[in-house]
Amino acid sequence: MGALHEGHCSLVKQSIMENDHTVVSIFVNPSQFAPHEDLQSYPKTLLKDMELLAARFPNKPVDAVFVPTVSEMYPSGITLDVGNQRGAFVLVLGCSEQLEGVTRPQFFRGVATVVSKLLNIVTPDKIYFGQKDAQQCVVIKNMVKDLLIDTEVRVLPTTREESGLAMSSRNQYLSPESKQHSAAIYRGLNAGEIFYYSQNGPTKSTDILDKVRSIYNQEEKSRFELEYLSLNHPETLDKLDIVTPGEGAIMSTAVKVPRADGSGQARLIDNVVLK
Amino acid sequence: MGALHEGHCSLVKQSIMENDHTVVSIFVNPSQFAPHEDLQSYPKTLLKDMELLAARFPNKPVDAVFVPTVSEMYPSGITLDVGNQRGAFVLVLGCSEQLEGVTRPQFFRGVATVVSKLLNIVTPDKIYFGQKDAQQCVVIKNMVKDLLIDTEVRVLPTTREESGLAMSSRNQYLSPESKQHSAAIYRGLNAGEIFYYSQNGPTKSTDILDKVRSIYNQEEKSRFELEYLSLNHPETLDKLDIVTPGEGAIMSTAVKVPRADGSGQARLIDNVVLK
Numbered sequence: 311m312g313a314l315h316e317g318h319c320s321l322v323k324q325s326i327m328e329n330d331h332t333v334v335s336i337f338v339n340p341s342q343f344a345p346h347e348d349l350q351s352y353p354k355t356l357l358k359d360m361e362l363l364a365a366r367f368p369n370k371p372v373d374a375v376f377v378p379t380v381s382e383m384y385p386s387g388i389t390l391d392v393g394n395q396r397g398a399f400v401l402v403l404g405c406s407e408q409l410e411g412v413t414r415p416q417f418f419r420g421v422a423t424v425v426s427k428l429l430n431i432v433t434p435d436k437i438y439f440g441q442k443d444a445q446q447c448v449v450i451k452n453m454v455k456d457l458l459i460d461t462e463v464r465v466l467p468t469t470r471e472e473s474g475l476a477m478s479s480r481n482q483y484l485s486p487e488s489k490q491h492s493a494a495i496y497r498g499l500n501a502g503e504i505f506y507y508s509q510n511g512p513t514k515s516t517d518i519l520d521k522v523r524s525i526y527n528q529e530e531k532s533r534f535e536l537e538y539l540s541l542n543h544p545e546t547l548d549k550l551d552i553v554t555p556g557e558g559a560i561m562s563t564a565v566k567v568p569r570a571d572g573s574g575q576a577r578l579i580d581n582v583v584l585k
Numbered sequence: 586m587g588a589l590h591e592g593h594c595s596l597v598k599q600s601i602m603e604n605d606h607t608v609v610s611i612f613v614n615p616s617q618f619a620p621h622e623d624l625q626s627y628p629k630t631l632l633k634d635m636e637l638l639a640a641r642f643p644n645k646p647v648d649a650v651f652v653p654t655v656s657e658m659y660p661s662g663i664t665l666d667v668g669n670q671r672g673a674f675v676l677v678l679g680c681s682e683q684l685e686g687v688t689r690p691q692f693f694r695g696v697a698t699v700v701s702k703l704l705n706i707v708t709p710d711k712i713y714f715g716q717k718d719a720q721q722c723v724v725i726k727n728m729v730k731d732l733l734i735d736t737e738v739r740v741l742p743t744t745r746e747e748s749g750l751a752m753s754s755r756n757q758y759l760s761p762e763s764k765q766h767s768a769a770i771y772r773g774l775n776a777g778e779i780f781y782y783s784q785n786g787p788t789k790s791t792d793i794l795d796k797v798r799s800i801y802n803q804e805e806k807s808r809f810e811l812e813y814l815s816l817n818h819p820e821t822l823d824k825l826d827i828v829t830p831g832e833g834a835i836m837s838t839a840v841k842v843p844r845a846d847g848s849g850q851a852r853l854i855d856n857v858v859l860k
Contacts, residue, residue, distance in 0.1 A: 386727065398727060430734050
């Protein structure tokens with residue numbers, strides 16, 4: 311979706327290493343936004359994005375930056391009013407409804423739809439996503455498997471700022487102070503992760519999540535509002551009562567923090583994968 | 586879906602003429618059947634189908650017959666209980682809900698899903714459908730357009746028996762007598778068609794449909810039960826009050842007739858395209 315940062319660059323770098331040709335798609339996809347969400351204010355910085363790509367990859371640059379228009383991607387048109395949408399959409403049932411899907415019920419329908427279109431246009435051997443969007447990765451992996459799409463889904467580790475805060479285009483919404491508080495998101499997940507590995511065996515989810523919450527509870531509620539914190543199966547996203555080494559889990563969270571411009575809250579997500 | 590007849594063969598013949606290679610897919614797709622429908626009894630005649638293809642195309646045979654298993658086509662499994670389905674599905678909103686969609690609300694979701702999988706596996710330059718399944722053709726054309734799938738959808742005319750009855754695998758369910766009565770389906774549509782062209786200008790849908798109904802009303806209701814009869818826009822399937830030359834319409838119908846084995850009714854569909 312553009313507003314490129316080092317997280318995106320890590321995907322581009324890996325693709326350049328692993329493939330003969332690399333295409334970067336930049337498209338702020340309307341169908342994954344609800345009418346009340348930040349489609350209008352979502353950062354659009356195409357020229358800066360192009361400069362960043364040129365500066366970061368001077369020797370073996372990307373082969374193309376694909377920047378389609380909305381009407382090219384949605385030939386039947388697209389409205390954010392889901393009840394009035396027409397045209398083809400891709401649903402991935404079973405892993406789209408929980409976690410992010412609770413507050414964003416149409417989000418993964420929009421994501422799966424636009425990714426299926428990008429795959430049909432570019433027909434890549436490999437497609438790259440960041441682990442930061444953990445549920446998106448599961449949805450896309452299931453879509454590719456179920457629709458028998460001939461591509462390999464590569465998921466690369468979350469890129470973090472020095473504070474541990476996961477890189478995100480939405481971090482632009484934060485003041486330096488808010489960024490500092492947001493670093494608690496990963497500090498908490500990390501505390502849960504350390505606890506899990508210290509147990510060295512099947513561990514109750516509530517015990518792991520309590521460790522995370524003990525960090526989150528140190529933050530003032532007005533500056534750090536927890537939306538969800540959950541442990542789910544890494545492939546089905548079914549909720550787990552117990553995490554078992556070997557099967558593993560995704561521990562994920564969404565937190566709301568104040569926006570720098572005073573216009574409400576920014577919503578940040580993060581996760582760690584337990585093995 | 587197999588149970589091949591001359592309608593299917595006309596598609597195969599055209600594909601052999603127009604392409605270097607032809608693949609025939611035979612797959613009775615569970616996700617387009619509702620739990621109360623005829624998935625179990627749907628005719629499965631693979632060996633006969635293979636013999637028919639070999640006999641009809643001795644000089645330039647088809648290159649492959651693709652006969653996947655259900656688990657190959659549905660890697661996440663498939664249940665007919667829609668509320669419990671998991672995995673990726675393709676919706677085509679706006680043209681799936683009317684006509685066939687009224688009594689078969691999940692039908693076109695199943696059709697679009699399986700066709701998108703077949704397209705991803707085979708990646709054909711062209712894909713062939715019969716006009717008999719008019720709404721299916723519209724749904725698939727819209728899916729290909731909206732998901733930017735690189736294939737050409739070819740729609741070929743309905744193949745008919747001498748009586749005018751559209752060829753269908755479900756005609757196997759009919760007694761010779763029932764087949765005779767079913768011939769009224771096309772006789773009616775044809776009467777409407779002749780009336781429309783005789784008007785040589787914009788014509789009220791009710792006037793056209795009255796001509797069709799006057800034929801259908803000659804049949805005994807116990808032997809010929811009209812489910813719907815409708816005039817719709819050829820691309821959007823929006824209902825039309827007036828049919829205008831140049832824009833045109835699809836005039837379509839579904840009729841239920843007694844099955845030869847006494848086990849309820851067979852459901853037959855047919856249509857004509859008005860230009």
